[in-house]
Amino acid sequence: MANPILEPEIRELLASQDYDTLRGLVESTHPETMADLLAALKPDEIWQVLSRLPSETSADIFTHLEDDLQVAVVNPLGRGELAELVTHMPADERVDLLKNIPEEKQHTLLPALARAEREDIRRLASYEEGTAGSVMTSDYATLAPEMTAREAIDRLRIAAPDKETIYYAYVVDENRKLLGYVSLRDLILARPGDRVDELMEQDTVYVEVNADQEEAARQISKFDLLALPVVDPSGALCGIITHDDAMDVLTQENTEDLEKIMAIGGTHEAADYMRTPALAHFRRRAGWVFALAILGLVSGAIVEGFEEMLTAYTILVVFMPMLVDTGGNTGSQSATLVVRALALGELTPGDTARVLFKEFKVSIMLALMLAIICFGRVWFFGPGDDMAVSLHVVAIAIAVALGIQVISATLIGAILPLGASALKLDPAVVASPALTTAVDITGLIIYFNVVRLFLPL
Amino acid sequence: MANPILEPEIRELLASQDYDTLRGLVESTHPETMADLLAALKPDEIWQVLSRLPSETSADIFTHLEDDLQVAVVNPLGRGELAELVTHMPADERVDLLKNIPEEKQHTLLPALARAEREDIRRLASYEEGTAGSVMTSDYATLAPEMTAREAIDRLRIAAPDKETIYYAYVVDENRKLLGYVSLRDLILARPGDRVDELMEQDTVYVEVNADQEEAARQISKFDLLALPVVDPSGALCGIITHDDAMDVLTQENTEDLEKIMAIGGTHEAADYMRTPALAHFRRRAGWVFALAILGLVSGAIVEGFEEMLTAYTILVVFMPMLVDTGGNTGSQSATLVVRALALGELTPGDTARVLFKEFKVSIMLALMLAIICFGRVWFFGPGDDMAVSLHVVAIAIAVALGIQVISATLIGAILPLGASALKLDPAVVASPALTTAVDITGLIIYFNVVRLFLPL
Structure with missing residues (x-):
């Protein structure tokens, strides 16, 4: 795509008041490209440009500006100018702008619009965010x-x-x-x-x-x-x-799902990463980090409860992080696949039994693979003979515990999102890291209880 | 949307050879809806229906079937029938079908097509998967x-x-x-x-x-x-x-990104969750699970190396899982936000310094919050006076270690995807759980070394 006009050029044309050349350049540029270029200017400069263009072109370019820039541009405008701009915007974009400007400005603007447009705005603005009504337009x-x-x-x-x-x-x-x-x-x-x-x-x-x-x-x-x-x-x-609004909806929903899966709270607003202040980032992340830290203390308490065993068999310490991590990883995998399949409509809660059966088969394979590695690691590189039982008993104990942990974590990962979906909750929030922390706790309980069956204290 | 025709009805019409009624019903149904209905039939029954319809309608419905069902339907067809079907398909769908059928069948089919179509297929099929050429069509x-x-x-x-x-x-x-x-x-x-x-x-x-x-x-x-x-x-x-193919591309890329972030390997094929066999699921997941399990053993070795400290200060065991998990959670959050912003084109590797500064500010806030909770937990619910130092020294030691872990994990989470992107690698693969396992290791090293500064052995 050609890039026929540049920011300094725009500034120059404004300074020399050469509006004819400006209009000519704008006419041959895609409104989206034009909006990208104008975003580099100050809000009052943007309006200087837009106010020299035909109303339709001006509204078309304005529509492509980011939400908060739109507000900054219209803020100093008088009622007449604002009404002229708003009248030429697509119905759905017009409503979004009005929702973003201060309420007293809305009240002065509405009487300046034609009655049909006023009613159209009221009607479109009445639908709840996230519904089909909130993204529809009356231009058809x-x-x-x-x-x-x-x-x-x-x-x-x-x-x-x-x-x-x-x-x-x-x-x-x-x-x-x-x-x-x-x-x-x-x-x-x-x-x-x-x-x-x-x-x-x-x-x-x-x-x-x-x-x-x-x-x-x-x-x-x-x-x-x-x-x-x-x-x-x-x-x-x-x-x-x-179709273009549908694409935007899908992109926004995908971002939100990903963020929920990764324990980031709140809804994803139009604002992008860099323009979100650090404090706002903190607010979206702190809740989950706090809750999961508290749960992490539960894991700690479990480990503390089995301290005697850890002292007796120091090799248990070596395998503890691996057992806990592996449960988190396999659980996250199954949870991710199920969350995505639910989002794409490939699965419904009615498929729970079939999903669990499939995940059971997959987890058996994963468990066998890991148990063999784990057994080999203990057998070949295990500690000397300072323990109360022979090494192969320890190897079997750890391998069995790992196998059970992988199977249970995989099934928990699959069943949590399906359960959430059946309860009409969002499946994404119960995926990792919330899941990881949960299977940490079940994993430690499994580990110590299984090992205790094999090893004398 | 009305649902004017049902599966048993189709079977009945086929049995009674009432093809006129069948054609009438199909004509008033959306091809996509028709394809959904036909998917419940056996491949030879599907062809029985399609072969009674006008060529355009038949090709239109066929195009909406899932890839592997398309292959099953065309498999028993003769050259003439197949050529007739293929000729009426959209150019891009035609190429996709041809790539999926066995090579010898491709070779018998191509000569049966008109020369222009043959060349068009060869040309469209020549572009590498994942390029613009591979999803374009010549119908314009x-x-x-x-x-x-x-x-x-x-x-x-x-x-x-x-x-x-x-x-x-x-x-x-x-x-x-x-x-x-x-x-x-x-x-x-x-x-x-x-x-x-x-x-x-x-x-x-x-x-x-x-x-x-x-x-x-x-x-x-x-x-x-x-x-x-x-x-x-x-x-x-x-x-x-x-636009409709672009939407499919975005959906597929979003699924792939999510799967990569959650350590699921391979490319996401058109096949959905339930239709992928358990062994194929296992293959996509085993690699990462295996690699991360080996890394988990490294964590274990680190813990083992500091056993003396754990024995002297049992309270360290209680906080170990929380410290490790919290690092993983905060690191995953920053990694997820950066990966998504990179995918949406909001960030480039050139923004690294600005991203790190922002994440540093966020992580300071998270670290302070957690350090205060952690200090309080040790101070109010800490163990009795069985230790060599006073409780508030232990509380400070653990809180400082946790703070450093949160800040370092958050920054690692942000810098890994930016680094991958700068090296033209896919940022998604270095996000969680690979990241979680990495910050487990750095976290344990930070924990024990910081605590050692405060607590005498």
Whole structure:
């Protein structure tokens, strides 16, 4: 991609008030690229540029700025300027901006907008974060079933400049009930006199307005859609979710899942790593670190309780970290696979028995591999004959304990996320490191109790 | 979404040879939904259904089947039937199928195809897995710059039935060099006599054919594109990547990153959790489990080396698991945030100094919090006065060691992925549990050496 305009160039054009050249350069640059460039300027300079551009171009570039930069740019604006900008933004982006600016500014802005836009904003803003309704837009075209292909194209032509996507048009009856959809492709390929209700696809994929935004994004991905219609409980069309917003939802959900798995709290906001202050990072991490540290003390208490055994058989100390770590590692693996399969819809809690059976088979293989290594390590490099029992008994004791730990940790790793999912909790939070700390504790209990069966005190 | 046809119904229609009803039902069902339904049948039954449908519908549904089911369905087919099916598949899906079927079958199939298709398959199959070339398709429309809007629409109308997307058309010169693109929207809104080179966007976002598929997918997401053109090193257009394939790439890359972070090896194939055999699961997990178990023995040897201290101060045993776990948890957190920020392009290795400074600040806060808890735990619930030094010295010693462990683990967690990225390695593999095991070892060394400074032996 060419990079036709640079930041110093913009500053120069502003200084020399050469707005015609500026407009020309902006016109030939992608709005997203333009937004990236403007992000290097100060908020008032950004507005200096945007205010010299046609309203549509200006709103288009503004829409691509990061959320907090958008707020900084609009903060000093008067009601008229702000209303002009907001009017030209896509409906869903407009709502997001309004949610981010101070409340008193919202109240002065709303009366400056046309009534239809005001109501549209109120309606879109009313859906809870994380629902399909919260990411949908009201920029879409509807058609009546009795229209012809020619009439439909004419209608799209007129409606189009204000619509985020004109490639799908939704066919609704007089109560806005969704009947089907036609693609612009089908309209172009049809004979001009063909009726819309003959051309339309009836088996329309849609979501309910209160459905999870991730479910909506997965539908778009599964059915390769450009946009997914959103309906209210009565089946009436109330918005659409576009493919690009679905991609953003999936990226955000993936980040959140990964962070939850790694014991980082809170929701992932749009702000990126560097722009999040250290204190905010601390707040998101401290909770889990604190809780897990307390649990770690439980492990310590268990070890302390078996001190006599550790003194009698010092070789037990050598294998203790390995046993504990290996349980954490194998448990994390099974938990990760199950969490991801649940997120992608490959598994449901109903599959629990089949998952456990599969993990049992895998863990038997892992356990055998590790038990053999462990036995060999004790047998060949074990300590001298300062112990009360012969070395091969110690080797067998440790190998058996390790095997049981691997099998139990693997199964715990699989069952915790499935259980969480069955209880409608988020499976990601029970994966590692919470899981690691839990199997530390079960592992130490298994270790000392199994070894005690074999070794006399 | 309605569910107009069910599996037993399909079986019944096949048994009664009522193919007209079958065709009617299939026509009103989304191909993806149809593929989901057919997946419950046996491969030969699936072909019985598909062979009774029009070629386009049949190929469309077939394309939505899982890879291994596709192979099972085509396996018994004759050359003619297979060629007919393959001819109607989208170019990129066709290549994927061919890569999956046995080589001798490929060799018998290729001569049965038209020459243009044969060459197209050879060309698309030649790109390495993971590159933009490997996920692109050759189903796209091109326009000459001197065409009018009317001519362009006519051309799209003719080309369309074979094109995966007609919503963007690419403008190329006589050497196929990419000049820009026009959207169908722009063509519909234009006056019929407007020239394509006046309507087209010149600042076209594109990728090189050897670029990483993830980079291509991120561009599609960033610029909200329906399709991204792929060019060869000379700038000639050789394919496009569509938005739905980009979404699949992102989902696959996210799964792979998560699996790598959790020490699961290999690449993530299309096969899902349940359909992967236990032995294949074992193979992907055994390597890391084995390597980390060996490292775990190193931790054990360190503990063994400080046995004298543990015997003199039994309270050290109580805090050992907590100190080790907390290092792993804080290190995993910083590693996860850095890995994700690198994957999303928010950070580069050039930011190392700034990242370390931020993580240093966060870790100081975490260290202070934990050191205070730890000091309190020792002070209020510590053991009696059976030790050689007073309790507050022990409390300070353990709190200082814990603080140093948290700070060092957090910084190691941040620097390892940045270092891997600078060395062009995948940052994800150095995150937890590999990291956890590494900071176990550094943690134990820090613990015993710090404590030794405070406590006499």
